[in-house]
Amino acid sequence: MSTTLLRRHLLSAILLTTPPTVIADQMSATVPLDLTTHAAPWQRYSAWKQTKWNNYCNLQRGVTNPVSFIQPVEPPIKGDPVKGKKLMANRKKGNCAACHILPDVSLPGNVGLNISTVGSWRLPEELLFNYVYDARIYNPTTVMPPFGSNEILSKSEIMDVVSYLKTLTKPVKFDNSEDDPSKRPSPTETRDNLDEFENPGMFAVTVGEELYTQVGPKGKSCQDCHDEPEKAFSNWAVHMPKVEPRLNKVLGIEEFVTRHARATTGAEYLAQTEENLGFAVYLRYLANGQPISINTSGMNTRIALRRGEELINRKIGQLNLACTDCHAISSDKWIRGQYLNKVVGMMDHFPTYRTSRSEIWDIRKRFQWCNVSVRANELPPEAPEYGDIELYLMVKNNGQTLSVPGIRH
Structure with a gap:
């Protein structure tokens, strides 16, 4: 068999056994490339x-x-814990319950730590203040927003938040597993989407x-x-x-x-x-x-x-x-x-x-x-x-x- 004929047979075999590559239709060459879609x-x-x-x-x-620097804080912090509690529940401000377990909150999240007893941890007030101000100071990969440096909360509001955190000493008790994010069942879609x-x-x-x-x-x-x-x-x-x-x-x-x-x-x-x-x-x-x-x-x-x-x-x-x-x-x-x-x-x-x-x-x-x-x-x-x-x-x-x-x- 000649070399040319052999090549033809091999090419035919490849074409017959190789599945076709699926390629999307080419966009028409008549379409202007600056077209707004x-x-x-x-x-x-x-x-x-x-x-x-x-x-x-x-x-x-x-x-x-940029990551902020540690803000100097004179202890003891004398903020308003009542205001702090409201700030932490305010979706436009702290919205801390989205990620943390806190008292008197329905359906808290669990992306962050359970801080319902943070007041008993004996953390320095300067640490608490600065962690809220810009947690990146301590943890560069944190998912916690920099509330102070990104102007979500003012310094006086952060003092109110810290004052409230210091009052938290009792763990939250959940009435049922739906309230506890660590036990809450993950959602399952059961509807027939093609019906x-x-x-x-x-x-x-x-x-x-x-x-x-x-x-x-x-x-x-x-x-x-x-x-x-x-x-x-x-x-x-x-x-x-x-x-x-x-x-x-x-x-x-x-x-x-x-x-x-x-x-x-x-x-x-x-x-x-x-x-x-x-x-x-x-x-x-x-x-x-x-x-x-x-x-x-x-x-x-x-x-x-x-x-x-x-x-x-x-x-x-x-x-x-x-x-x-x-x-x-x-x-x-x-x-x-x-x-x-x-x-x-x-x-x-x-x-x-x-x-x-x-x-x-x-x-x-x-x-x-x-x-x-x-x-x-x-x-x-x-x-x-x-x-x-x-x-x-x-x-x-x-x-x-x-x-x-x-x-x-």
């Missing part, structure tokens, strides 16, 4: 807290406030299905190019997001829908609109039951993953918290009545219907909510930083079975 200028959702935290870093501004009677989010599947066959301003519909969506997209979603080199960013399904639809059908599906969410849910719904499978072999993907890893470890906001502070260091614990999940198992049900909000959230809106919760300015939904984080988390969830739309509180 969300409402611009970006404005925070009207129902959310509108405070701006411009003095503190976010995922685009990586400069953190339209159980999950109102299933209406988005219908929205997406209708949009798929809808003729756009250019006289075309998605069905004109992808005649059988059940086959064309049977596993497409589990391979997303992907790096788009021309944009130098990670493209999620939601942004892909916006850009691809505008270029091909002329339809306008901006991020966070009902149409965009409906389409994104529908495309994932078609891949339900398939394992998440993000290919990490490309150099651009590996670079984006490194960026994503840095971002989830970045301390941001007035509360000085990183994604990993809640979902790695403090995972499987409670912040008040909210359970902190691990990263694995976090992505397979997004977009998800939130019963507490009566609306569907995609993962980017969840990122925005977390940013605002730690008092950091959120980014537009299609920000490159969110794309890097989404890619990183999806890779961590490789092998998890897709089941969209989800349903959560």
Whole structure:
């Protein structure tokens, strides 16, 4: 057999035995790269807290406030313990019960120490004061916000807090296991998320299905190019997001829908609109039951993953918290009545219907909510930083079975 013929046989064998690589449809070359895919200028959702935290870093501004130095304190501290107790329960101020067990508090958290007897520990007042002022002085990796140096509490308010802490000498006794965060059972989702009677989010599947066959301003519909969506997209979603080199960013399904639809059908599906969410849910719904499978072999993907890893470890906001502070260091614990999940198992049900909000959230809106919760300015939904984080988390969830739309509180 000639060398040329042998090569042909070998090539044929390789093509027949090697499974095809699933690659997302390329974004049309006719799409302008400077295309805005969300409402611009970006404005925070009207129902959310509108405070701006411009003095503190976010995922685009990586400069953190420096660790403070020990504040001199003249003992004995003579604050008002009654005011201190109120400050520790105030969600806009101390909100200490979110992480610590304290007297007269329902559903305390257990991210931090049980400090219900801290007054009997005989700690120096200067230590107590400065630990509240900026715990990073003593523990550089702490998840405790720097209440004083980040101007959450004034020095006089911290004195009130310390005065209250000194009165705490008796351990809290819980009436039942639900109240005790160390015994409180972790929440288990038992609702059938794909049952339209159980999950109102299933209406988005219908929205997406209708949009798929809808003729756009250019006289075309998605069905004109992808005649059988059940086959064309049977596993497409589990391979997303992907790096788009021309944009130098990670493209999620939601942004892909916006850009691809505008270029091909002329339809306008901006991020966070009902149409965009409906389409994104529908495309994932078609891949339900398939394992998440993000290919990490490309150099651009590996670079984006490194960026994503840095971002989830970045301390941001007035509360000085990183994604990993809640979902790695403090995972499987409670912040008040909210359970902190691990990263694995976090992505397979997004977009998800939130019963507490009566609306569907995609993962980017969840990122925005977390940013605002730690008092950091959120980014537009299609920000490159969110794309890097989404890619990183999806890779961590490789092998998890897709089941969209989800349903959560």
